[in-house]
Amino acid sequence: MKKTYLVLLFFAFTIQSLVFAQVDQSEEVQVIEHLGDTLPMDLKFTNDKGEPVTLRQLINKPTILSFVYFDCPGLCSPLLEGVGSVIKKSDMVLGKDYQVITFSFNFRDTPEKAKEKKKRFVERYSAGNGDGWIFLTTDSATIYEITHATGFITKAVGFDFIHPSAIIAVSPQGKITRYLYGISFLPMDVKLAIAEANEGKARPTIQKIMLMCYSYDKDNQRFGLDVTKIIGTVIAFFLLLFIIIYLIRPRKKNKNSEL
Numbered sequence: 001m002k003k004t005y006l007v008l009l010f011f012a013f014t015i016q017s018l019v020f021a022q023v024d025q026s027e028e029v030q031v032i033e034h035l036g037d038t039l040p041m042d043l044k045f046t047n048d049k050g051e052p053v054t055l056r057q058l059i060n061k062p063t064i065l066s067f068v069y070f071d072c073p074g075l076c077s078p079l080l081e082g083v084g085s086v087i088k089k090s091d092m093v094l095g096k097d098y099q100v101i102t103f104s105f106n107f108r109d110t111p112e113k114a115k116e117k118k119k120r121f122v123e124r125y126s127a128g129n130g131d132g133w134i135f136l137t138t139d140s141a142t143i144y145e146i147t148h149a150t151g152f153i154t155k156a157v158g159f160d161f162i163h164p165s166a167i168i169a170v171s172p173q174g175k176i177t178r179y180l181y182g183i184s185f186l187p188m189d190v191k192l193a194i195a196e197a198n199e200g201k202a203r204p205t206i207q208k209i210m211l212m213c214y215s216y217d218k219d220n221q222r223f224g225l226d227v228t229k230i231i232g233t234v235i236a237f238f239l240l241l242f243i244i245i246y247l248i249r250p251r252k253k254n255k256n257s258e259l
Contacts, residue, residue, distance in 0.1 A: 029162045032151030035202040039174040045136040048114040062098040062197040065168040067152050069106035070113045075165045078183040084125030089187045095132025098194045107140040169193040171200040
């Protein structure tokens with residue numbers, strides 16, 4: 001009996017450690033989907049022209065939101081490249097059929113930096129249509145409100161950030177309708193997300209589940225299989241399976257001996 005308890009405690013501790021190692025890390029940096037929620041529309045920002053604006057003033061059509069910081073050494077530029085690529089390939093008209101708003105979640109970023117970053121991507125991808133792609137900066141309190149309202153959770157590490165990679169579709173009324181994950185996006189997926197946003201229909205996505213097994217390789221600027229996560233999940237599964245078998249088998253033997 002004591003042996004059984006020791007084995008159970010050992011495996012329970014092992015599984016808890018494996019799960020904790022993954023879940024605890026992911027809770028700090030993740031996207032918590034707030035589908036159907038409405039953005040706090042009166043939050044104040046500064047646009048890339050140095051003008052004070054609110055989301056209520058800006059969002060009047062289907063809108064794609066993206067979150068970056070301008071000195072990011074990893075995900076942010078590839079994410080904006082992905083957004084720009086979709087803009088360029090889309091048969092929809094940026095600024096008319098939809099718009100893109102890029103938020104900086106670093107309170108140190110300035111409107112001047114936003115203007116510089118915008119110029120780089122607008123010239124390359126949207127044929128000079130700067131009015132349809134808006135870059136915003138703001139203070140730390142407002143950053144906290146908008147990131148938590150959208151479920152985009154980041155973690156500051158020195159002057160840099162660990163953060164997820166996703167874009168968010170919202171309706172003309174500011175309702176969150178779709179999350180798309182990664183750094184590259186299919187034009188058809190974005191077009192569908194914009195159409196749903198225009199109708200105010202919130203739709204879940206399976207991409208988040210798929211990305212559980214992937215991590216971003218900043219050297220190669222792409223997502224790859226996260227072997228550690230996969231191995232940890234597999235080990236946890238088989239340990240749990242072993243415990244279940246270990247508990248059931250002795251009971252069956254005892255029943256047979258009684259007969």
